[in-house]
Amino acid sequence: xxxxxxxxxxxxxxxxxxxxxxxxxxxxxxxxxxxxxxxxxxxxxxxxxxxxxxxxxxxxxxxxxxxxxxxxxxxxxxxxxxxxxxxxxxxxxxxxxxxxxxxxxxxxxxxxxxxxxxxxxxxxxxxxxxxxxxxxxxxxxxxxxxxxxxxxxxxxxxxxxxxxxxxxxxxxxxxxxxxxxxxxxxxxxxxxxxxxxxxxxxxxxxxxxxxxxxxxxxxxxxxxxxxxxxxxxxxxxxxxxxxxxxxxxxxxxxxxxxxxxxxxxxxxxxxxxxx
Amino acid sequence: xxxxxxxxxxxxxxxxxxxxxxxxxxxxxxxxxxxxxxxxxxxxxxxxxxxxxxxxxxxxxxxxxxxxxxxxxxxxxxxxxxxxxxxxxxxxxxxxxxxxxxxxxxxxxxxxxxxxxxxxxxxxxxxxxxxxxxxxxxxxxxxxxxxxxxxxxxxxxxxxxxxxxxxxxxxxxxxxxxxxxxxxxxxxxxxxxxxxxxxxxxxxxxxxxxxxxxxxxxxxxxxxxxxxxxxxxxxxxxxxxxxxxxxxxxxxxxxxxxxxxxxxxxxxxxxxxxxxxxxxxxxxxxxxxxxxxxxxxxxxxxxxxxxxxxxxxxxxxxx
Ligand SMILES: Nc1ncnc2c1ncn2[C@@H]1O[C@H](COP(=O)(O)OP(=O)(O)OP(=O)(O)O)[C@@H](O)[C@H]1O
Ligand SMILES: [Mg+2]
Numbered sequence: 001x002x003x004x005x006x007x008x009x010x011x012x013x014x015x016x017x018x019x020x021x022x023x024x025x026x027x028x029x030x031x032x033x034x035x036x037x038x039x040x041x042x043x044x045x046x047x048x049x050x051x052x053x054x055x056x057x058x059x060x061x062x063x064x065x066x067x068x069x070x071x072x073x074x075x076x077x078x079x080x081x082x083x084x085x086x087x088x089x090x091x092x093x094x095x096x097x098x099x100x101x102x103x104x105x106x107x108x109x110x111x112x113x114x115x116x117x118x119x120x121x122x123x124x125x126x127x128x129x130x131x132x133x134x135x136x137x138x139x140x141x142x143x144x145x146x147x148x149x150x151x152x153x154x155x156x157x158x159x160x161x162x163x164x165x166x167x168x169x170x171x172x173x174x175x176x177x178x179x180x181x182x183x184x185x186x187x188x189x190x191x192x193x194x195x196x197x198x199x200x201x202x203x204x205x206x207x208x209x210x211x212x213x214x215x216x217x218x219x220x221x222x223x224x225x226x227x228x229x230x231x232x233x234x235x236x237x238x239x240x241x242x243x244x245x246x247x248x249x250x251x252x253x254x255x256x257x258x259x260x261x262x263x264x265x266x267x268x269x270x271x272x273x274x275x
Numbered sequence: 276x277x278x279x280x281x282x283x284x285x286x287x288x289x290x291x292x293x294x295x296x297x298x299x300x301x302x303x304x305x306x307x308x309x310x311x312x313x314x315x316x317x318x319x320x321x322x323x324x325x326x327x328x329x330x331x332x333x334x335x336x337x338x339x340x341x342x343x344x345x346x347x348x349x350x351x352x353x354x355x356x357x358x359x360x361x362x363x364x365x366x367x368x369x370x371x372x373x374x375x376x377x378x379x380x381x382x383x384x385x386x387x388x389x390x391x392x393x394x395x396x397x398x399x400x401x402x403x404x405x406x407x408x409x410x411x412x413x414x415x416x417x418x419x420x421x422x423x424x425x426x427x428x429x430x431x432x433x434x435x436x437x438x439x440x441x442x443x444x445x446x447x448x449x450x451x452x453x454x455x456x457x458x459x460x461x462x463x464x465x466x467x468x469x470x471x472x473x474x475x476x477x478x479x480x481x482x483x484x485x486x487x488x489x490x491x492x493x494x495x496x497x498x499x500x501x502x503x504x505x506x507x508x509x510x511x512x513x514x515x516x517x518x519x520x521x522x523x524x525x526x527x528x529x530x531x532x533x534x535x536x537x538x539x540x541x542x543x544x545x546x547x548x549x550x551x552x553x554x555x556x557x558x559x560x561x562x563x564x565x566x567x568x569x570x571x572x573x574x575x576x577x578x579x580x581x582x583x584x585x586x587x588x589x590x591x592x593x594x
Contacts, residue, residue, distance in 0.1 A: 182378045
């Protein structure tokens with residue numbers, strides 16, 4: 001596009017300097033913090049972090065919730081996306097708008113709505129009590145279940161969007177063709193739909209998993225200090241304990257987990273494709 | 276076996292749009308019938324209903340003596356070559372053709388697939404991906420994929436539309452041979468009347484979601500029942516008799532340069548051996564073609580013409 005590369009380089013330089021100075025350098029300093037103990041390089045901070053049972057619980061919980069939210073989003077997402085792409089264009093637009101609506105509402109407002117719904121005197125418990133399923137209201141809030149529900153609602157739209165666009169790119173009659181060749185719905189899903197929407201699943205899966213792992217507001221409000229996740233633990237270490245070393249360790253773990261999730265999903269997708 | 280495929284009062288709709296209404300059709304075993312008709316008349320919709328891909332708004336579909344109206348497409352033993360091919364882009368040509376055979380654990384899979392590819396002349400393309408093939412080649416893979424399943428009924432939705440003239444003729448002959456060899460019942464959709472005439476045992480002419488006329492190619496070609504049917508097989512000049520019926524002429528039967536009628540030349544085109552004219556006249560639009568040996572007429576010129584009764588076809592309806 002540019003006549004010579006120097007011009008192109010010169011034009012991108014300000015942005016590059018800006019990014020380096022204000023983002024990469026501080027992140028680099030923060031991350032290297034945990035590798036330096038008394039002036040020498042060491043991974044001691046990481047060993048310390050994982051030797052605490054509480055930290056391990058938080059780490060595993062974060063991993064588990066991220067995986068569950070991504071998994072359930074994928075299952076619900078496939079069903080929703082399949083329905084959405086089979087609708088006529090006008091109602092497709094409407095439903096699609098409804099699905100993406102949560103993305104346009106502030107996460108704080110959305111999460112407080114769950115407080116109202118899931119609370120002791122909330123909507124869900126009222127129904128359960130009125131139906132006689134329980135006498136005493138369930139404690140749903142400040143549990144992993146509450147965090148799971150909140151994260152699922154927050155990130156499922158991303159999965160649905162990814163899968164809808166992947167399905168829209170499938171050849172129009174691929175599914176009916178498979179049906180006629182004798183495939184039942186299960187076989188249609190495995191051999192055709194999944195095979196043709198892998199990229200969408202990888203993108204959606206990465207977004208949902210990474211998003212769930214790094215969300216702060218939802219676990220903070222719905223989980224509280226009882227159900228800590230890495231992100232809320234990080235915040236707590238910094239604000240309560242002024243412990244920047246742990247914060248740095250957690251930040252590094254989150255980065256590594258995000259990248260690994262993406263690589264892993266990509267690997268799975270390409271492995272199945274080349275078969 | 277007569278009534279091998281039977282469509283009984285079939286009504287099909289997309290939401291509020293009725294695409295096919297109260298259609299009755301019987302197809303004998305081993306017959307090759309063509310569904311002929313203009314774009315949007317409901318040919319594809321009817322095929323989808325036979326295959327089970329379309330919920331029935333009304334009526335029934337019978338195949339081989341069984342009411343299949345509620346049987347899913349995977350259990351109907353019907354083959355369908357889609358207008359859009361619908362190949363699986365993630366699978367090789369070989370795997371595309373093998374798709375259905377694998378699902379039913381065909382013992383001689385490799386042989387069956389290669390025979391199918393041989394039939395459509397694509398054996399050497401087995402390892403390619405469909406995206407690396409031309410439109411015509413993709414269409415032939417789609418044909419092979421359906422044929423290897425040995426379905427009870429093979430539905431073909433304009434399977435030759437993307438082939439060049441030569442290949443089209445080859446494939447047409449190949450299809451006819453296949454049909455005679457295997458005795459498979461075929462329903463072939465086209466909007467090309469010459470293709471329909473050449474292939475069919477029986478032609479079903481459709482119009483706006485209903486059947487206009489059913490007959491042998493000879494009947495359809497020489498004895499159309501209505502103005503619509505006449506126009507479709509080339510009787511392009513229609514003279515109503517004022518009582519609902521009328522007569523129709525092919526362009527070659529219209530005599531130009533003499534006769535009791537006259538009209539103004541609106542269009543003229545050279546077509547090799549003959550010149551084609553469109554005339555506006557008091558009795559309506561007249562389409563004529565005459566040998567190039569005759570002197571040419573100019574656009575705008577007023578020309579006398581005749582519609583000889585002995586070359587006309589009698590129509591029960593002119594609409
Ligand atoms: N998915 C759809 N949603 C709504 N209407 C449809 C749909 N598919 C077809 N139709 C309508 O149903 C009618 C019949 O369509 P169909 O596809 O059966 O026509 P066709 O005879 O196969 O035409 P062509 O020769 O162009 O393929 C048309 O009026 C069409 O507009
Ligand atoms: Mg069609």
